[in-house]
């Protein structure tokens with residue numbers, strides 16, 4: 001069931017379900033999350049079951065802004081290193097997740113049993129209203145992976161979530177997500193910041209705010225934490241995704257000519273097809289606008305029944321890193 005997140009009773013109803021150990025999908029500025037009480041291992045087990053996600057894959061815990069968030073932070077995490085505190089100052093609330101050392105005995109299931117935990121304070125006003133209401137009822141944070149089935153495209157509207165999980169799941173509608181790709185993840189548990197997942201916030205912005213350079217994950221001696229968003233094949237629609245330059249796409253369309261079918265094309269450059277059965281769609285020139293549309297476009301192409309999606313490779317500039325990462329993973333499936 002979809003509830004309008006701005007309706008007077010929606011937040012109270014959602015908080016009640018969460019307080020009772022149930023699942024609620026909620027909007028954030030990045031993508032929709034599938035939430036449960038992070039302090040209850042039983043409630044969190046419901047997320048793994050619904051998503052079909054392996055139970056040792058850790059989830060992100062969402063916390064409120066302000067005083068309640070600070071309380072949640074000290075409940076779930078051990079004191080943050082100074083560079084992580086600077087990242088919190090600079091980017092929370094916002095699309096940044098920090099992996100930090102966990103307080104033993106808290107959020108064990110959410111952390112997939114690891115001794116670290118992922119924390120994020122989302123900026124979306126409906127998410128904040130829900131987190132506040134939950135905190136008031138003794139639910140300190142919401143464990144919330146993206147509200148899609150394991151390995152699939154993340155949802156950026158309430159309808160996407162409904163399409164995937166059906167009417168039994170309560171979905172709080174907060175409109176289409178503005179960022180459109182998942183949060184940037186920085187591991188702060190290994191002495192130096194390490195970028196685990198690129199997003200809207202760039203490497204340069206993280207380094208400037210942290211006051212130190214990002215380390216390469218390979219040079220750190222401790223083993224990599226498990227991160228399903230960093231699996232090579234992820235974010236996959238049903239259709240095969242291929243990244244190509246515009247010239248190769250045009251050549252492919254020319255070769256297939258009027259017989260081309262079941263193909264969708266997403267390019268910044270103008271391309272032509274002699275077939276009416278090719279879906280041609282323009283990609284914005286700007287990385288942020290492309291990120292905002294990315295998952296909805298992939299879902300739309302799937303809904304049209306195409307078998308092949310040809311996407312023009314994004315530019316090699318820092319602001320495109322998050323979009324490029326998601327497209328490469330979609331193409332690896």
Ligand code: TXA
Pocket residue numbers: 028030031032033034057058059060097099111114116117118120144145146147181182183185225226227228229230
């Ligand atoms: O924007 C987002 O981050 C969205 C919204 C809903 O907040 N959430 C999201 O969650 O993308 P999910 O579960 O789909 O991806 C979270 C990523 C996964 O790759 C997970 O493995 C990693 O974060 N992660 C979470 N906790 C971790 C930990 N303790 N150590 C290493 N990686 C962790």
Ligand code: MG
Pocket residue numbers: 145146154229
């Ligand atoms: Mg995900």
